Amino acid sequence: MNNAQLNELKQKYVANGAASPATQFADHAENAELWDADGKRFIDFAGGIGVLNVGHRHPKVVEAVKSQLDKLMHTCQTVMPYEGYVKVAEKLSQIVPVRGHAKVMLANSGAEALENAVKIARAATGKSNVICFDGGYHGRTLYTMAMNGKVNPYQTDFGPMPGTVFRAPYPVPYHGVSEDEALRGLKMTLRTDANPKDTAAIILEPVLGEGGFYPASPTFLKAIRELCDEHGMLMIVDEVQSGFGRTGKMFAIEHSGVEPDIMTMAKSMADGMPISAVVGTDKVMDASGPNSLGGTYTGSPTACAAALAVMEIFEEENILEKSRALGDKLAKRFAKWQESYDCIDNARNMGAMAAFDVISDKANHTPNADLAGALCKKAREKGLILLSCGLYGNTIRFLMPVTIEDNILEEGLDIIEACLKELV
Structure with missing residues (x-):
């Protein structure tokens, strides 16, 4: 046609x-x-x-997916697990710069990864609030819509948004928001709206994606890490758009030397096959009970094959x-x-x-x-x-x-x- x-x-x-x-x-x-x-x-x-x-249709990825199709397309990994899922988890745990030993759960999209990151943070801390940033983008599911730092078009027709999501300024000096002002705004949010004793996590992109490709400085990211440590909150870094080599390192957070508690990723993880991941410190990731995370298609065999191929391509090319x-x-x-x-x-x-x-x-x-x-x-x-x-x-x-x-x-x-x- x-x-x-x-x-x-x-x-x-x-x-x-x-x-x-x-x-x-x-x-x-x-x-x-x-x-x-x-x-x-x-x-x-x-x-x-x-x-x-x-790139579109990288030959190594195409071949990996074709080979997987000859063996197995679906079982639901919570029913009958398979090698690809655990191999992707192993590889990600080795390359993602979170604190301590890392564990992994796979999902289908960036939004789904962020939803699960919040679930995991709540389970690990026993707290419910999250703080996000102006200009941030985290997805189009109901909770991630509330987390987005831009109303139109993501929230316009779909309110009201879920509660327990609070906002802080993101440092964009070009538009008049200095790093110091952003930190003062964040601390004010913790003082006036999101009591630290009720706040599970601070969630941010190290480089705003939909918000305009503005990077947060290493000093700002280190200040977030220190605030989280001071108040018993988790630091969640959203690398859905900035991850997998876009910034010259595998993940943008590596430019700062900061180690978050949880990271989310998707997009270029599998060269177009639908897959995402939540990677975090083992104690955090293991906080929720059996069968509390997952879904029918999460970490499908074909997507896992593509993701493994992509990680090989990074090394070989x-x-x-x-x-x-x-x-x-x-x-x-x-x-x-x-x-x-x-x-x-x-x-x-x-x-x-x-x-x-x-x-x-x-x-x-x-x-x-x-x-x-x-x-x-x-x-x-x-x-x-x-x-x-x-x-x-x-x-x-x-x-x-x-x-x-x-x-x-x-x-x-x-x-x-x-x-x-x-x-x-």
Whole structure:
């Protein structure tokens, strides 16, 4: 079927809230390129929203999934466990920088991982509150919606939200929130709303994802660790978007040297197969009773096979080194744009987790979401998939596969430059 035919079906049968506004439909893909149902080629700077760090259809992942399909597709691991689940748990426990010996539970999505992280924290502490941050994004299930630090579109039509979720400012100096101010706000939340004796955990992204690709400094993350230790709260780090090599290390928290109690991960963990994980200190992870964690499809054999293949690819193809090199290339081009265009500012990157802001006034850092949207639309017309994000909708983020070929990368960046010339 072609794009027009598929659009007709979409409009008739797909719920508005779930329907993509895009009018092109993916047909096939390879590394950082994909082709739609009409045969048009696109360069992919979105990577399935950070899912494809090792590229579309990496041959090693494809082969691992095919091999698994010849053996076993499903048993439900709580009924009849299998090797893949325990091998993924073993591997993650070795590479995730939580305190002490790590244990693992697998789930299907980032939101599901965060829901379970809260359950585990409550069981381990006997407390119920959680504190999250402005601009944070943790999912679209009911509790994770409440945890999100942005109302529209995630909460708008679905209230009221669950209680026991409290908010603190995230440090974004560019938008007037210093690290000291963020810490004062967090301490005030603990004083006025979320009594530490009732608070199970502080949950944060070490680099905001949907919130705009703003990193928290090592000193801020260390201060969170110290507050948690002082008050008997757990530190939960959400690495769903920043994990698996996006920032030049396997996990963004490694840049700070801080060891959380629990970490969540998903997205690029299995190159597009649905899987996520909660990894934490063994005593914390073992706090809840038998059969209290899990689900029918959690840690499916095919997803586990893909995840194991991805971790092998990281070692065999120096993915972390490639991420750092990609980040350097992006930073150089961003610096050129920031100098040449008054609408581009605050270029930043941690490895290949890179972004810049589209603004209307550099002196006042005034966001220009309309121009950011126009840039993404114009890029799509020229064959480049580009995403915006951020609390103000004016951040252009870059989530192309880390494995992108240099010539494809340059072609995509040239498209952005051509769009800027046309728009401004």
